[in-house]
Amino acid sequence: MNDRTLPVPATLPEExxxxxxxxxxxxxxVSLPMRLAALVGSSVDSxxxxxxxxxxxxxxxxxxxxxxxxxxTALRSEPARNPTPLSGAWLHRGLLAASGVAGGAxxxxxxxxxxxxxxxxxxxxxxxxxxxxxxxxxxPEVQAECLKVFALGGRDPADDAAESGYFALRLALAETxxxxxxxxxxxxxxxxxxxxxxxFGAPVAVKLSAQAAPLLGAAGGAxxxxxxxxxxxxxxxxxxxxxxxxxRHGPVLVRAAYEALRAA
Numbered sequence: 157m158n159d160r161t162l163p164v165p166a167t168l169p170e171e172x173x174x175x176x177x178x179x180x181x182x183x184x185x186v187s188l189p190m191r192l193a194a195l196v197g198s199s200v201d202s203x204x205x206x207x208x209x210x211x212x213x214x215x216x217x218x219x220x221x222x223x224x225x226x227x228x229t230a231l232r233s234e235p236a237r238n239p240t241p242l243s244g245a246w247l248h249r250g251l252l253a254a255s256g257v258a259g260g261a262x263x264x265x266x267x268x269x270x271x272x273x274x275x276x277x278x279x280x281x282x283x284x285x286x287x288x289x290x291x292x293x294x295x296p297e298v299q300a301e302c303l304k305v306f307a308l309g310g311r312d313p314a315d316d317a318a319e320s321g322y323f324a325l326r327l328a329l330a331e332t333x334x335x336x337x338x339x340x341x342x343x344x345x346x347x348x349x350x351x352x353x354x355x356f357g358a359p360v361a362v363k364l365s366a367q368a369a370p371l372l373g374a375a376g377g378a379x380x381x382x383x384x385x386x387x388x389x390x391x392x393x394x395x396x397x398x399x400x401x402x403x404r405h406g407p408v409l410v411r412a413a414y415e416a417l418r419a420a
Contacts, residue, residue, distance in 0.1 A: 168413050172401055176410065179394035180417045183322045187311045188359040188387045192380060218268055219353040219360050222275040223303065227349075230279035231299055271360065274381055279303070281385065282392040289396035290403075297333070300348060301399070302392075304329050307355035309391035321418070322398075323411055325355070359384070 168176060282305045283293055291298045307329055308322065332351045363380050402410045 168401070168405055168409060172405060173413065175397055176401060176413055177417055179397050180322075180414060182390045182394040183308065184418055188309060188384070189362040191383055191387060192359065192362045214268070215357055215361055215364070216353060218271060219357045220349050222272040223306065223349050223353055223356065225272040226276040226279040227299065227303060230276045231283055231293060231302070268364070274384065275306075278306075278384060278388050281389055285389065285392040286396050289393075289400045291396060291399070300333055301395070303348070303352050305388060305392045305395055307352045308395055309388050310355035310358050323414070359387075 167173065279302060282302045283299075286298060286302055287293055291301070293299065293302075304326070308325060311325075329348070329351055332347045363384065398410060398414070
């Protein structure tokens, strides 16, 4: 029997199955809006109602602008390169905490101003995780995968499970990228950024509401930003682990195993 006639394995190897199980737990777990609501002792709905009307109208444009700035700046240098003696995770924790302190201390205007900064810091962490999982950050499609993490991590607790599941959302985002492969960074931006912002806007709205809450202030801004970091690091690790497993074992087998774990 030659290599061409070898049977396709019906299941993933044990180690890959364990990695996938961890990824499923993260990607299908508690949403970030619910985490933030628990952090400040409120509910998602009450936090959203706390956001002033003008801020709600500005939110979509602010999120798209923050994502665009992050994409143009976070990947310009090597995100995995760390010139300090601190680990990359701790360095970004410190920077995001400081950014949250500044935004929280200045209230809602300060939070809107710091959004591009915190989004850029988050994207650098996402890109570093992608590089660790074997991705080539010079490729526009990989840069798009980094941005997808913001949409994958922005699942709304009210979403229909069939439409907001990991692979359903990946497919929907992939459709916005059709025809852009090979056109470089500029080709990714128009429709794709809007699709990502539509998902990322849900946790950002709760972030703005939480940081605008009375008595929260600077300390609350730091806590909210650190919650963002923890959440999106987890989503990035899960997403790029699945992509690595797909390269190694094939997307059909990985998706079948994912759906079986999700159903269980």
